Amino acid sequence: MAFTDEQNEQIRNDLIREARRCGITIGMRKTSVEQLTEAVGISKGSFYKFFDSKELLFFAVLEDIHTECFAAAQKSLQENTALLPADRAAASILAACRWLSKTKAFVFIENDADFLLHRLPEEVKTAHYHDGETHIRTLLEMGGL
Template structure:
């Protein structure tokens, strides 16, 4: 197989990333084939594997990119000056849920693709990812405790509550559409009430 120059590799990698966002967002992981991706960027199926070990790895790379943007945007908006901290936390959690639901990749991941992806990816890659996620929540919690925003509960317990809210959202289909919005509203309200210092 003919090797690609550095510039060609950069262009192809960017193309796979962009087409991956488009195709995975529209069809999900299972219904998008390696051939769909390679046809979209004009390379052979064999050439695909010099960039990614699998379509699942490409999806995961895109997912991590979105999650990174998602965290950055949320942190910018959290606990701004002059805004009541309790209201700010409510907005933070609601905004996170809306962002997950509006992003086609995160939404597809939420709608049953997670289990499939967990089966297909190497365990060490998943452990690294979930470790980063734990670090993000823990750092966020520690920062808010340092600033006096959060009460002095165990940081890992608070971090776990945030993850639990996102986990519920990832599995919202199991909670019944008619009561889900009210349930999330109640959870967000209770967490904000008990977590934030007066």
């Protein structure tokens, strides 16, 4: 079955949302492609039109978590310009930690991120993944710190 561009985008977003929910509640390892496709109403064969593997789907989840966490920290930097640099940096890191806790995203990171990164193709990691220190340094530099 062919999907429209809008349906493709919606299905991709639904898969990411469901994978994130599963990653937080039961973990990536216990989540099956069949479970994900059933939840979003597509066939298992259609899954591979959107992601080449379950690991690449969960990598998309990890990238979304990173983007949203980074945005929470960046928002804090922008809102706390009156603070001293060290206090501003601390507030930003606390904002990111609060976001991770509130969304329960840390559960996925703590339980599955390392396992996931070991299962990804090297070219994916090389092209898209940077260590946490690089991201924190970039965030603080963007905030003028």
